Amino acid sequence: MDSSTLFGIATMAYILAMIIYIVYLAFKKPQIGIIATTITVIGFITQTFAILLRWKEFYDIGKMGILRAAPLTNLYESLVFFVWCLILGYLIIEFKYKNRSFGAFVTPIAGLALAFIDLTGMDKDIHPLVPALQSNWLLAHVMMSFIAYSTFALAFSTALMYLIIKTEKRTEPSYIFWTITMGIFIVILGAMGLDYLTYKVAIKNPDVLIKSFLFKASFFSNSTAVSLVSWIIAVAFIFLLWRYGYLLKKVISGFSLSPEILEEITYKSIAIGFPIFTLGGLIFGAIWADQAWGVYWSWDPKETWSLISWFAYAFFLHSRFLRGWKGKKIAIVAVVGFVLVIFTYLGVNLLLSGLHSYGSME
Amino acid sequence: MEKEKDKGFIDKIWDFFASIRLAIVVFASLALTSIIGTVLEQNADPERNLRLLAKLFGKSAAPSLFNIFESLGFMDMYHSWWFVTILMLFAANLIICSIDRLPKILKVVKDPIKPLSEDRFKGFGIKKEFVLNGGPEKTKGVVSEAIKKVTGFNLSEVKEESGYQLYSQKGNYTRLGVYITHFSILVILLGAVIGIFFGFKGFLNLPEGKTYSVAFSRTGSMSQTQEFERILNAVEASAGNLQNASKLLGIDENSLRTMMRKFGIFPLGFSIRCDMFNVDFYSKSDMPKAYRSWLSVTKDGKEVIKKIIEVNEPLKYEGITFYQSSYGLVPGGVENGIFRFRAISKDGKSEEINARFGGSFTLPGTTLTAKIEDFSPALGFDQATNRPFTYAKQMNNPAVLISFFEGGNRKFGGWVLMRYPETWSLPDGYTLEFVGVWGSQYTGLQVRKDPGVWIVYLGCFAMAIGLFIAFFMSHRRIWVRLVDERHNTRVIIGASANKNKQAFERKIDTLVSHLTKTKEGGK
Secondary structure (H helix, E strand, O other): OOHHHHHHHHHHHHHHHHHHHHHHHHHOOHHHHHHHHHHHHHHHHHHHHHHHHHHHHHHHHHOOOHHHHOOOOOHHHHHHHHHHHHHHHHHHHHHHHOOOOOHHHHHHHHHHHHHHHHHOOOOOOOOOOOHHHOOOHHHHHHHHHHHHHHHHHHHHHHHHHHHHHHOOOOOOHHHHHHHHHHHHHHHHHHHHHHHHHHHOOOOOOHHHHHHHHOOOOOOOOOOHHHHHHHHHHHHHHHHHHHHHHHHHHHHHHOOOOOHHHHHHHHHHHHHHHHHHHHHHHHHHHHHHHHHHHOOOOOOOHHHHHHHHHHHHHHHHHHHHHOOOOOOHHHHHHHHHHHHHHHHHHHHHHHHOOOOOHHHOOO | OHHHHHHHHHHHHHHHHHOHHHHHHHHHHHHHHHHHHHHOOOOOOHHHHHHHHHHHHOOOOHHHHHHHHHHOOHHHHHHOHHHHHHHHHHHHHHHHHHHHHHHHHHHHHHOOOOOOOHHHHHHOOEEEEEEEEOOHHHHHHHHHHHHHHHHOOOOEEEEEOOEEEEEEEEOHHHHHHHHHHHHHHHHHHHHHHHHHHHOEEEEEEEEOOOEEEEEEEOOOOOOOOHHHHHHHHHHHHOOOOHHHHHHHHOOOHHHHHHHHHHHOEEEEEEEEEEEEEEEEEOOOOOOEEEEEEEEEEEEOOEEEEEEEEEOOEOEEEOOEEEEEEEEEEOOOHHHHOEEEEEEEOOOOOEEEEEEOOOOEEEOOOOOOEEEEEEEEOEEEEOOOOOOEEEOOOOOOEOEEEEEEEEOOEEEEEEEEEOOOHHHOEOOOOOEEEEEEEEOOEEEEEEEEEOOOHHHHHHHHHHHHHHHHHHHHOOOEEEEEEEEEEOOEEEEEEEEEEOOOHHHHHHHHHHHHHHHHHHHHHHO
């Protein structure tokens, strides 16, 4: 059995777990919850083996030593590792807080990340390391960055749930904020899925993706009619989400999750992720850049965007400690922080060029 | 009167720099301007940004927008005066904020823990109360031992009216973690500033077989004027010795240094030579596996270091580091390069052969003459017509077209490819290996001298420690009252932790169950 078969099984397990978690929320039967957890654990174990197997496959091909064969070298592998961290983080939370409702929110993120891999037709082949990546810093830098990203993702989902529960009126800024953020998320993902379904191409490099395919099936279509309809649908969708968002509130309020627990998980995730991100993402990245290129900081887009994300989370921590910000205000900061992280991770590689072009979908 | 007014003004400035509002404004402006800096390509060809602006805002608006952005310094914004000013404001804010808060925190850190009055026990986040058999005199030892065993605290005690109060704290110094983190940011900024003022960042494109004793700055005026050439030649002729070079030029050493600075020529203080450069590819693909330069350093006529550098393996000498950063073909390099072959005869005897482009050589032990007719740095064959063509400018797949003559008649010939041994064998069992073209490529070295980098590393190290303390360690305090209650003891515990309260509470719970169990055991 090779690693891709195991990855396939893990993906199916997560999607199945997502459905069962939602069923569990609807019926609140403990047995269903146990089944959901069991399937998630099975998916997690399978994925762990898949990652280790890919590591070995990479080691056999690359012949560069075990530390330089870590499967963290391209967008596909890093997304897989991100999902792995996210599920691990979730399982820890489920165990600590003895609450399964949250699973219905985390497993979809895992599922979406894995779906994103297939929707964009990302290259899944193992490629040997280019010279710039042949360093032992690769393992520490990338692994810690993704551990931090997944804690930020957890904070994002709890903060979003917090906003959904706590907002009352449609005219409230926090309510408008979460409906629009969530709406844009879904619209972008939907548009990318549509691109893939229309063109059925595996994207080889970001330039081609941006110029020829990104949103070409919808917003940037050559046909004015298609483009216009796409924009109307997108705006209408966000409007409907805004109009009927309170239904989601009813669903989530049905979970046995108090806003206090959500706020606590948001803070704790960030408090764990922030130092890891600072050390592994920024400091180790700078040391590595210093070794490879002779500049520890060159203001390239990837570095600059990670610094911006870092500012956002530093702001989160300071406003909480110094100003005693609580509740909705700080939840918005956590959501914005993760949007910046996503841009740092995907947007920079896909939309902006820089020294870090090795992370692209080549 | 005058003095008081004066003080008020200074206080106002102080408050301004210590304010969180300034911090927020600085954070936001750093973030927002940085975003613009990642969209506009920095230090790029104006054409590229013009095209980008045209794409975003339309063709007609692009030129004027470009001019606006350029005059504001956005084309090299991270080095513009206003961005540096924001960074300095950030540093000032950090320093003054820290000084402002430090006395209060130091008091908490340094002051010894004191016993609390009875009513203060009500307000604790972690509060426990239970009764033990025996009076306080008897239970005191059991309780303090249990606390020591479970939490590791060394307790102080004080006699009270109706019993005792035990109290202790741990990790009071962890409150300084935040300040270590903030301080480390300043250390990093200091290191960066030292690097900017006393360091050098440049490059050197070093052809195979050439020696240089200078590097070039990217910002210097690189126009290859006659004067530039004259100075460079003089410096290289005297192997980097500026005293001799200034004599050659007939000027004094100081004005030579000034001129070198003007032209962006940086004296290394030693000489560096590229003995060879090579790109390794993964098997037959065009995917690079390693870029390698064989470098040797000469100081005062003596060779001091020889090292093969790679992308993650730079060479360092006298505080100057050479990084492998690019490579390319030297103009006219093929015509001037040496084509290296290894001829292996049927009986296994091998011999090295050097030849020039267009030149001929005799195959050892035969009467065959080989003539180099053509060369391609990256030879490919068109799939449809099978015609040879050059598919890249770099040496991805070097190949020579050789014709073999005997007595003036062309016998056979064809392309010999460096990366394909199957093209090396000649019809009669002879092997002619194409080893490479020496002297045709240059290695692109990034040259850096940064005396501030160790300060930056030190700052990073301090930041890691500071963050660990700030996020994963906490200041924990405990107060325990032992109150006499008709020959039994009422134990009242109040405890606090500034971080991760739950973990501390779990410890206290363990302590309580431990104590109440011994009570039952004692019955």
